Amino acid sequence: MLQLADAGKRFGHKLLFEHANWLITPDERTALVGANGTGKSTLMKILAGLDSLDYGAVQRTKGMTIGYLPQDGLALTGRSVFEECLSVFDELRAMEKEFEQLAHSLAELDPSGPEYAAAAERYSHIEGRLRALDGYALDAQVGAVLTGLGFSKTDWTRQTEEFSGGWQMRIALAKLLLARPDLLLLDEPTNHLDLETRNWLENYLKSYPNGFILISHDRYFLDVTVNKIIEVWNKGLHTYHGNYEKYLTQKQERRAQLEAAYRNQRDQIEHLEAFINRFRYQATKAKQVQSRIKELDKIVRIEIPEEEPIIHFTFPQPPASGRTVTEAIHLKKSYGQKEVLTDVNFTIERGDRIALVGANGAGKSTLVRLLSGEDAPSGGSLKLGHNVLVEYFAQDQYKVLDPAARMLDDISRTAPKVPETELRSLLGCFLFSGDDVFKPLGVLSGGERNRYALARILVSPANFLLLDEPTNHLDLRAKDVLLEAIQSFTGTVLFVSHDRYFIDRLATRVFEVENGVSHIYPGNYEEYLWRKEGGPGAMATAISNDLETKAKPAPAPQPEPEPAATPQAAPPPPEKPAKRMNPIKLKQMEDRVITIEEELPRLEASIAEAENALAVFVSIDETKRLTAEMASLREQHAQLTTEWEELVLQLEEASV
Incomplete structure (x- = not known):
């Protein structure tokens, strides 16, 4: 239905993602996740056709419809709520009017004439379309969605401009749900919904006939609505099957597997570099050194991106209150x-x-x-x-803050005993990092000031x-x-x-x-x-x-011990050559060196294949098997390399 092919996007000098491939099917039920600033909303706009890629292509099925709900910023005016929602059915309503006109025409025309036949055919066609699209129940559809999204019947006749920004977004969401596009793109749809309305939206999406992709910070909402997660991470798109809870488990496993592949690659690089440095200036080993240099250049380095640090913040514990905190009577x-x-x-x-x-x-x-x-x-x-x-955090708590105060100075005055490093870590959790902490509070948006006000309460709470x-x-x-x-x-x-x-x-x-x-x-x-x-x-x-x-x-999963690679018996060390080596023995050693030099590249290719296989997570058992196989191959490689070095030294001594 829609496909990203080798897609890439930059935001200024920052690369958001590259070489991204994603086939979006008609039954898509996907959540788009990732850290702040990784490009989730940008990717959503690209899918909606509102932004473009810097690399790659977006391919859409001809005639497909896409509905996009941004986080905020929509404003509707000029119609009542009910009429605004009915506007998504303008084509159907035009068909209804034509249907009524045809009914009058058929009552007046001569049944034996060609005009009557043409009108009857058109009447039958429109009737079929109206039935297929449930065109006879448009008012009922609109009423059901508006009620589900929290609009009372008295709200239906109010003008859209009378509603606040949050309610305007609800109207926009209602229009999208009624239009039923082939692909629904929802960026933070629960931001402006209360708990009961979220529950209704969950059930609506479960029975939605087409595909949808959503971004949300509501973990439960993701758990019950999606069956696939696309994570924007490490400059790429990574797919996880299952809901958000399963994604968290799979993500830990995938990172552990990536770190294991990174360690194995570092071992390989260090071994190659040690070999090159040891034999770089020996003419007899120039061929082997050049081979290792080429192999080193071909290695695609695995990168482990820095994870956002996990912050564990503890409230300064307040003085104890009495057993009864408050009592309300009538x-x-x-x-x-x-x-x-x-x-x-x-x-x-x-x-x-x-x-x-x-x-x-x-x-x-x-x-x-x-x-x-x-x-x-x-x-x-x-x-x-x-x-x-009592400490009270209101929805508009930001209004009580001093707009001239700098953020870090203000929170430091609130909690003078808390170290500045801990305060900055806490502010980072609430999306204030770097120079943001030195901004005056007056330049922040309402949402940003509310986030700061909540962080401020955490450092000096009442009981x-x-x-x-x-x-x-x-x-x-x-x-x-x-x-x-x-x-x-x-x-x-x-x-x-x-x-x-x-x-x-x-x-x-x-x-x-x-x-x-x-x-x-x-x-x-x-x-x-x-x-x-x-x-x-x-x-x-x-x-x-x-x-x-x-x-x-959930209890933390206990990692199972990886199966130990079967140790291979090291070959017996070659006998120390005599001053005058037997020619037969000398020939055997030379043949053995040639055999090892042929075997080492094959082992290295097998190790590279295992590393590439480890880079694609299939299952825990497959990861364990590949890790054990790679450990065995590396052990063989190390033994043969040691044997080769000893043989080469002995042959050099024999040639003196």
Whole structure:
């Protein structure tokens, strides 16, 4: 359907990828992953036809349709939400009008005339097309998608320009899903979606009839939607079959195999260089030295790219609070005539990690602001426990930062006891590296300042953290740092997040806000769904069977010992030649030297073939077999080389 052939792309002086080949099939279900700056979004634009390659070619099937959703930047105006979505069916709607006109014409024309026959034929053709394309249910299709993406019926008639940037992206996503292109390209589609809407999109993509490629920092979303991973790494595209969890395991295995091939190649290079240096100036070995020099020049050097360092950040542990952190009794909150919370009751105890969930507009952020003291309740009571220190991270936390302060100076003042190197490593996790740490906060975008504000909270936390959408604008690496830090935090945390993996790994209780009241569920989000759906019977249909293992960290795989290569008996050392060597013995040694010189290139070719085979991962067993085979070949090569050197020295002595 679409193919990259020997593709390459540069961004300025930086090479993003080269010699990339990728055949995209009609049933593609692929995630595009890689570190920041490796070129994922650029590659997505190339596939969409919005950017071009510097090398190679993109080949597309004639007539194929491609739909592309960027990360942000789309703005729609001039129509209502419903009309904007219906616009993707303009061709079908024109066919509907023609169909109606033909129906009127057929009622008026003479059935025996040629005009009637032509109109009837066209009527039949259009009817078939409308049935095939489900043209009789366009309004129902639009309504289903808009509802799934979180638009209420009152939103359908509102003008698109009335909506914020995030909701504008939802409208653009709705149009793409309704158009059903042959290939759907989604760059961070979950950025502007809440948890319930993400769940709906997961199910929609599972039944999507065509192919799709997506970029996402939501690990759970990738696990349940894709069956192939393309990683942009080491200036190339690398394919992994399976979901994101399987990709992580295969990536570790592939890197270990690449490092083994690199070590083997270094051994080969060092051996060749030692031989060349030893015999470079001996005329009798000029032929063998030149052979080794040519072999050295032909070696394609294996490169091991530097991995981003894994940062393990630990919160400075706060002073302990009392056992009861806060208690809400018949809590209410209204804004004018609108009641958001009507009767909320709960108790939060020290050490709780609470996920706050609920539909958009249910009152999650309102409840967080009440707990932080930003807003006052309209009724009921909210009591903080003994020695409770509250730290609140809002969705627009960046607004409280000093725009004139430099980033590194500001965070150093916040945490004077934390070494600067550790602060810079933490900022690097949140995508601030190099000279970025010296920028004034005022020049950062809203998303960048929010990322910085979250990093700032990590270095000097209180004992009760309130985090409203802390995972927004974070990549997978930064999410892992945040997750690990909160898991080791001894204080209490209440958080709102739309990242399913983050909630599953962190929450010990789930508070659901619905219809102005709260419902409390023990356990993580998976267990919340289980109880909400009615227990084990419903869980079997609502949740896939392997989710239990996903909520727990997988044990690190223990590497199996590689099979030891069978040692080969070293040939007995040749007898030391006498001053006057027997001519027969001399001839045997000369023949043996010739035989070894013929055998060594064959062994070297076999070693090179094994190295090339190791560079393509097939399976763990095949990697072990090739590693053992290469070890045996290298041992034979070393023994023959040693024997050859001793024979050559003896022949030189005999010729004196």
